[in-house]
Amino acid sequence: MKVVAYYRVSTKRQGESGLGLEAQREYVETAAQANGWEVVSEYTDVNVSGSVHPLERPEASKAFAHGLPVVVAKLDRLSRDVEHIAGLMKRADFKVATMPHAKTLELHLYAMLAQQEREFISQRTKEALQKLADRAENGDKDAQQKVANRSVALAKGRTKENQAKGGESTKAKASAFAESIRDTLELCVLKGTRTLQGVADCLNDKGVPTANGGKWQPMQVKRVMERLSLSF
Structure with missing residues (x-):
């Protein structure tokens, strides 16, 4: 089966250094070999947040335009937003290298967990910054x-x-x-x-x-x- 690979990194530094991208390619290549997929094209979005809908990203939109299944290393490379994933399931075909045989229900559950993780990370970041500000205010050099x-x-x-x-x-x-x-x-x-x-x-x-x-x-x-x- 022919597929298109899609990779995404959130920061320009990750894109320039290759950190993150190399691991994603390895996931996709391993899954392709194990499942008999032929990767016919690759697309990479750099410095693009996961909060942006996949079909609104420059390279992701090109990947899905092929009409072939789009393979990502992990579900969060597409999005951590449940609505994004649910809507994409109705409009396109995609596969996740780390769970190539996952059914629709399983992908929904993983999307919910990914969104929850994003919210936890955001909250922890805010709390950490507040603690840092409090320590600075109390004279911590x-x-x-x-x-x-x-x-x-x-x-x-x-x-x-x-x-x-x-x-x-x-x-x-x-x-x-x-x-x-x-x-x-x-x-x-x-x-x-x-x-x-x-x-x-x-x-x-x-x-x-x-x-x-x-x-x-x-x-x-x-x-x-x-x-x-x-x-x-």
């Missing part, structure tokens, strides 16, 4: 550095995303950076700081750099707070 590093990483990531979409790149960069430090800035205000200099001192004490990597001054704080519509 290690936590403060991690918050600062995360703020910088978010600023870079959001800036690249906005620039890729075009438009006013300078404004987009400023907005992305401001949004990335919103939580930390709000914590400074919640502590009772009521002056621009006080907020600047708070951000500097927490190790949060400005967009240019320098120290905060009152005027820079004023601009960011205005951009975020924050006030004392």
Whole structure:
């Protein structure tokens, strides 16, 4: 039987390094050999979230357009959303390398478990970030550095995303950076700081750099707070 292979990685780094993709190919190749499938074409979506419907992804839509069964390494490479999987079952034929003989009911159950796992991961992430913020607020230097590093990483990531979409790149960069430090800035205000200099001192004490990597001054704080519509 002829099939089409589809792979997906959620981040650009995974796509560039091959991490994740190699394992997926191995799953598909092993299943193909065991079940007599002939993989006639392969498609890979990189930096595409599983929350996007498979038929709305650039490469996945091409894979399903063949009209042949589409093989994925694991069900979550298609989606962790039960509605996505249920709808796809009615419109296309697909197989999962790790459970090649699974029936419709089994796939539904696995989809439900995958969605539950996604919700658990999201909740655990939120709880972990809150604990990190609490530790930073209580003076934990290690936590403060991690918050600062995360703020910088978010600023870079959001800036690249906005620039890729075009438009006013300078404004987009400023907005992305401001949004990335919103939580930390709000914590400074919640502590009772009521002056621009006080907020600047708070951000500097927490190790949060400005967009240019320098120290905060009152005027820079004023601009960011205005951009975020924050006030004392």
